[in-house]
Amino acid sequence: MTGWIVALGLLGARAEAEPPDRAAQIDVSGDETEARAHFERGVAHFDQQEYREALEEFRRSLAHKKTRNAMGYAASCLKQLGQYDDALEQYEAMRREYPKMPAKTEVTVAADMAELANLVGTLVLTGDTPAGASLFIDDRLRGRLPLDKPLRVSAGSRAVRVEKEGFAPITMAVEVKAGRANVAELVARSRKGRLRVSERHNWPLEIEIDGKKTGTVTPWEGLVDPGEHTVRLHGFLDAEALLACEVPAGKIGERREAARQGAKMESGVESVSVRLYDVTEVVLGAEDQDASLEVESAPTGARLWIDGKEAGQTPWQGRLPLGEHTIEVRAKGYIRARQDVKLERRKEREVTVALDKVPREPGFWTAEFWTARKVGATAAYGAGVLGLGVFAVSGALALNTSADLKEACPGGLCPRERAGQKERAHALGVTALGGLIVGGAGAVAGTVVLLAVRPGGSEQRVRAAGTAWKVGLGLGGPSVEASF
Incomplete structure (x- = not known):
């Protein structure tokens, strides 16, 4: 061989x-x-x-x-x-x-x-290649990712496996061709990252991820989807734990129960980025939130801002960190109001804010405008109606007296005994004329009061044309002529 x-x-x-x-x-x-x-x-x-x-x-x-x-x-x-x-x-x-x-x-x-x-090729790994993971080819450890150079591998069908503690292995089969570079694109079936959450004082506080309760307490470690996440801690601690700034180690059940008793604790919201097949650790510090604030306003239902952040509508009740805070109340049509409050440990604070209305000039379409104008217009129109009543009564009497004189004075020549009657007819005519003038003036004045003022302080006056009056007394009785 x-x-x-x-x-x-x-x-x-x-x-x-x-x-x-x-x-x-x-x-x-x-x-x-x-x-x-x-x-x-x-x-x-x-x-x-x-x-x-x-x-x-x-x-x-x-x-x-x-x-x-x-x-x-x-x-x-x-x-x-x-x-x-x-x-x-x-x-x-x-x-x-x-x-x-x-x-x-x-x-x-x-x-x-x-x-x-001529019996080997090179292998390049792409895709899901978690840093620090162990690479196995045909169950033989070939190194840790990422590789600093292409890996030399015997030609043929090869089983590729990537392992990292705490995660499911990534596996695939690749056909390696001799004398050339081969690429294996790894795809993780379980697309997860690992998140570790702890409290800096080792306090057992409940964990909230992306605004949802997890039902677990710190310290905690588990799998989450890769990407951006928010983490917040909250819960309760007894006075001894707060003074000692730590909680003795105990059974999980005991630690979870401790997170539901005592003073209210809460951390800020922390944003973390979790990568695929990677471990991300976040350490949060909780603060004593055992101070409640209740805010009411007049009018009710106003918008409430606390320390520059919108908190909701009044009445509002909640817990805040101890110390100084600034509250601001806003409502449409009212002047916004600001007030500083100081919250102390285990003390409830109630605040009532009364808002002042925004002052404004009476406008054409406002109730104030029409109330004022109605009073003036009513008085003017009342005087006009009274004047017209006088005109009607006096005019009728003047006409009747003139008719009697016409019969008693043929050709316009009246006997001496009719002189008083003639003077009375003249007086009635003048009175009727005065009533007509007052009636017309009242109608014009009422109209001017209603229409003269416009919003914004601008004025539009209604001007009557020049009025000419002509009064006469003849055989037919008194006569009145007017032009507007």
């Missing part, structure tokens, strides 16, 4: 490459005796074509002392076992260790290496 022939060539048939004395093949010094014994047993196994046992003996020999012959035999055993990549690497190590070998040995080694080069 080829490996066996190469081994003989390396030894120079145990005569040409080394002195004929077998003992001369290994210098006797220190633990060289052990190296020589393992080497002899390896040769015996090799002669019986028991290559796996021979390889083990040659490796033990090399562990005691490196020799060219033991390295050559080991390479030949690897080749016979089909581990062509390891055999090639063994020959390369042999050349580095012994750069000046006998000519015949060098020719034999070069020929064997050329043959092995």
Whole structure:
């Protein structure tokens, strides 16, 4: 067989490459005796074509002392076992260790290496390649990821397995072709990362991930989906634990029960990035939240801001960190109000905020405007109605008196006894005219009051045209003419 022939060539048939004395093949010094014994047993196994046992003996020999012959035999055993990549690497190590070998040995080694080069290919891993994971090819450990260079692998069907503690293994089969670069794209079936959460004082607080309760307490470690996550701690602690700043170790049930009693504790929200098949650790510090605040407002239902962040609507009740806080209350149509409050341990604080309305000028479409205008318009229109009533009554009397004078004064000539009646008709006509003037003025004034003012302080006045009045008294009675 080829490996066996190469081994003989390396030894120079145990005569040409080394002195004929077998003992001369290994210098006797220190633990060289052990190296020589393992080497002899390896040769015996090799002669019986028991290559796996021979390889083990040659490796033990090399562990005691490196020799060219033991390295050559080991390479030949690897080749016979089909581990062509390891055999090639063994020959390369042999050349580095012994750069000046006998000519015949060098020719034999070069020929064997050329043959092995045609039986191996290189393998590059892509895809899901978690850092620090162990890489196995056909159940043989070949290193840890990431690889610093392409891996030399024997041609044929190879089983690739990537293992990392705490995660499911990633496996795949790849067909390695000799003399070329081969790519294996790994795909993890369980796409998870590992998250470790702890509290800096070792307090057992409940864990909330992405706003959802997990039902577990710190410290905790578990699998989560890769990507961005938020983590928050909350719970309760008794006074002794707070003063000691730690919680003695105990059973899980006891620690979980401790997280439900005592003073309220809470941490801030921490954002963490979890990578596939990687471990991310987050340590949070919780603070005493055992101070409650209740905020009410007038009007109710106003928007509430606490320390610059919107908290909801009033009435509002919740717990906040101890110390100074600024609350702000806002409502539409009201002036916003701000107030500083100080929260103390285990004390409830109630705050009531009364908001003032925003002052504004009366506008055309506001109730205030119409209320004011209605009063003025009503008074003006009332005076107008009264004036028109006077006009109607006085005008009717004046007309009747004029009709009597017309009958008693044919041709416009009235007897002396009718002079008083004539004066009364004239007075009634003047009164009717005054009532008409007052009635018209009231109607115009009421209209002006309703329409004169517009929003924003601008005014639009309603102007009546020039009014001409003409009063006369004749045989037909008094007459009134008006133009607007």
